Amino acid sequence: MDLRQNLLSEERNYLFASVLLIFISLASVGFSMLGSDDFDLARQEVLLRKIGHELLLQSGDSTSRVLPVKKIAENEYQISFENELSFQPDTLVNTIQSLLAEGPFARDYVVNVVDPANASVLFGYAISKNKKDDIIACIGRRQPMGCYAVNIQFKPTGISLAKNEYLFGSLFALAFVGLVFLRSVKPRRFSHYSRNKGLIRLGSMSFDAATRKLMINENTIDLTRTETRVLHIFALSPNEVIERSRLQKEIWEDEGVIVGRSLDMFISKLRKKLEFDPNINIVVIRGKGYMLEISA
Numbered sequence: 460m461d462l463r464q465n466l467l468s469e470e471r472n473y474l475f476a477s478v479l480l481i482f483i484s485l486a487s488v489g490f491s492m493l494g495s496d497d498f499d500l501a502r503q504e505v506l507l508r509k510i511g512h513e514l515l516l517q518s519g520d521s522t523s524r525v526l527p528v529k530k531i532a533e534n535e536y537q538i539s540f541e542n543e544l545s546f547q548p549d550t551l552v553n554t555i556q557s558l559l560a561e562g563p564f565a566r567d568y569v570v571n572v573v574d575p576a577n578a579s580v581l582f583g584y585a586i587s588k589n590k591k592d593d594i595i596a597c598i599g600r601r602q603p604m605g606c607y608a609v610n611i612q613f614k615p616t617g618i619s620l621a622k623n624e625y626l627f628g629s630l631f632a633l634a635f636v637g638l639v640f641l642r643s644v645k646p647r648r649f650s651h652y653s654r655n656k657g658l659i660r661l662g663s664m665s666f667d668a669a670t671r672k673l674m675i676n677e678n679t680i681d682l683t684r685t686e687t688r689v690l691h692i693f694a695l696s697p698n699e700v701i702e703r704s705r706l707q708k709e710i711w712e713d714e715g716v717i718v719g720r721s722l723d724m725f726i727s728k729l730r731k732k733l734e735f736d737p738n739i740n741i742v743v744i745r746g747k748g749y750m751l752e753i754s755a
Contacts, residue, residue, distance in 0.1 A: 504528050511538040513554050518544035535612040549598040567614035575608045659694045662736045662753050675735045693751035702748040
């Protein structure tokens with residue numbers, strides 16, 4: 460029982476460590492995404508100022524300032540200018556489109572050129588990832604000198620889509636790692652003692668799972684690989700009922716097949732090899748399974 464308890468304790472500790480590692484990884488991803496959002500917003504504002512700079516240059520103004528970019532609503536920004544300017548609509552469309560392609564935001568957005576005095580829209584258009592949904596009109600008419608502001612509204616889901624895909628990808632990878640770990644827990648019951656050079660005491664006999672041997676009175680009895688695996692399960696739970704289905708599952712399932720009568724054959728062979736100690740026997744518990752019975 461102590462051996463079994465130690466093994467289960469080790470598996471619980473290993474599972475706890477794995478869950479903790481996954482939690483830390485998710486937390487790291489979350490914090491990195493928050494930091495990345497702040498960086499992307501700062502970079503986007505720089506691009507918006509660059510758009511204002513290019514529009515001034517196209518208007519022939521290389522000296523006046525682009526005023527600080529304003530966030531006028533969720534996902535909507537305003538570019539305003541110190542002096543009046545003029546613009547060619549098709550040039551404005553191409554300039555904004557090429558510069559926003561450098562940024563972290565998606566390509567779905569609406570642009571409105573407004574009069575800051577009364578917020579009336581003087582020119583506007585919409586760009587979509589699906590080009591057939593673009594809405595662009597009146598691009599052939601140059602706008603006269605005037606006091607303009609450019610409002611750019613981004614599609615809300617476009618800002619975080621790439622990061623959500625990254626997060627889902629990370630969660631999928633972590634879930635895969637967790638699945639691999641859970642599948643590895645079962646074989647650990649056997650491999651624990653394969654790595655441990657110590658012997659398992661069974662009455663007056665000693666069982667060495669690593670070398671596949673039973674020893675009694677300086678005599679050594681060789682075991683096959685499958686006999687070792689069967690006896691190892693019994694040795695971890697002496698005087699306890701082991702269900703037949705469990706033995707079949709743990710011994711043969713990893714090999715892709717479960718053979719019903721093979722278990723009886725190996726039980727019979729083990730009984731003969733355990734006969735050197737009359738206090739040890741594998742008994743049948745009808746309707747339940749088997750038990751490694753070790754008398755005091």
